[in-house]
Amino acid sequence: MRGHMEERTEEMERPGRAWLEISLDDLRENYRTLQGKMPRGCRCMAVVKADAYGHGAVRTAQALEREGCGHFAVAALEEGIALRAAGIAGEILILGYTMPRDAFLLKRYNLLQTVVDEAHGKELSAAGCFLRVHLAVDTGMHRLGISCGEAEAAERIFRMPGLKVEGLYSHLSAADGSGREDRIFTEKQIGDFLELKRKLAEKGFFPECHLQSSYGLLFYPVDGMAYARIGIALYGCASNSPEEKLGVRLKPVLSLRCRIACIRTVEAGSFVSYGRAWQAEKKTTLAVIAIGYADGLPRNLENGYALVKGKKAPIVGRICMDQTILDITGIDAKEGDIATLIGRDGEEEIEAVTLAQRAGSITNELLSRLGKRLTRIYLG
Numbered sequence: 001m002r003g004h005m006e007e008r009t010e011e012m013e014r015p016g017r018a019w020l021e022i023s024l025d026d027l028r029e030n031y032r033t034l035q036g037k038m039p040r041g042c043r044c045m046a047v048v049k050a051d052a053y054g055h056g057a058v059r060t061a062q063a064l065e066r067e068g069c070g071h072f073a074v075a076a077l078e079e080g081i082a083l084r085a086a087g088i089a090g091e092i093l094i095l096g097y098t099m100p101r102d103a104f105l106l107k108r109y110n111l112l113q114t115v116v117d118e119a120h121g122k123e124l125s126a127a128g129c130f131l132r133v134h135l136a137v138d139t140g141m142h143r144l145g146i147s148c149g150e151a152e153a154a155e156r157i158f159r160m161p162g163l164k165v166e167g168l169y170s171h172l173s174a175a176d177g178s179g180r181e182d183r184i185f186t187e188k189q190i191g192d193f194l195e196l197k198r199k200l201a202e203k204g205f206f207p208e209c210h211l212q213s214s215y216g217l218l219f220y221p222v223d224g225m226a227y228a229r230i231g232i233a234l235y236g237c238a239s240n241s242p243e244e245k246l247g248v249r250l251k252p253v254l255s256l257r258c259r260i261a262c263i264r265t266v267e268a269g270s271f272v273s274y275g276r277a278w279q280a281e282k283k284t285t286l287a288v289i290a291i292g293y294a295d296g297l298p299r300n301l302e303n304g305y306a307l308v309k310g311k312k313a314p315i316v317g318r319i320c321m322d323q324t325i326l327d328i329t330g331i332d333a334k335e336g337d338i339a340t341l342i343g344r345d346g347e348e349e350i351e352a353v354t355l356a357q358r359a360g361s362i363t364n365e366l367l368s369r370l371g372k373r374l375t376r377i378y379l380g
Contacts, residue, residue: 077106141170214231
């Protein structure tokens, strides 16, 4: 009885609606594990863009900095400024575009800026600030960067006044693919990048290079890189499916939980939620849980479920903005009990990648869309 009461007290002391539990101990362990996979001389550049994939950029960066991480990557100027305002002292690289008119902010907050093409480099150079930058290289993704075949353009950017080009990088766009064509494409990207690196070295330019993200590090080790930009693996997740084998033991850092708001019983033939999209085939016990698509739960989640009292409870009807409905027939639950959408409950576990796959998405998108109104509880 005493053990049951202690468990119940702990449960009731958790937040009242919906929340994230984030294990900083598991985050730090993942960092150590991944740092151990780095080739000699390569360091982890922790990717904390999109609020650290929903984990909270400030608390994530603080925990990693205490662990020894000295390099971070964000997507936007505002994200970099927020980290500096929170006291993060390590290097911060902005992977996305920053308008040249904001160059003074890059200087003020000592942020590294990506040069997205030669025109951007010229505009940053003309801004009148001495900026530290990394040059993006397009090796086949056709997103940001100068073409890998434009060694002359790269050399011109290196020589631009007012810019100190400290880094050179590209992105392996198919490193998470398992097919033969994906491997051929990725190996060509690597070869093209290394060739540009060689040509620049012949001209006397020796920037710090980085090419790999999580899947690149784990599946395509490359010597001579200064950093690997680690995002989703740092948070203990695969991107695409539960069947992916990353070849390294990582721990999921985040759990998503909420409260049961009310319980009701409906008769056979009853329609549930918007649009009469689901109809009970028999007498059914329903639990309305206090979370919806405004919290980041995908509205198109098909065949999804939550864990209630360690048992699977299917989602029924359309997910609403603020509520979701579960079939808890046969589960002894009551109002105020906890439902788990990502994480472990008893012997059962729902991985973030499983939830994402059932919504036709990837883990990266799912986690980065988790809403601001979710309370975040940091453990460890």
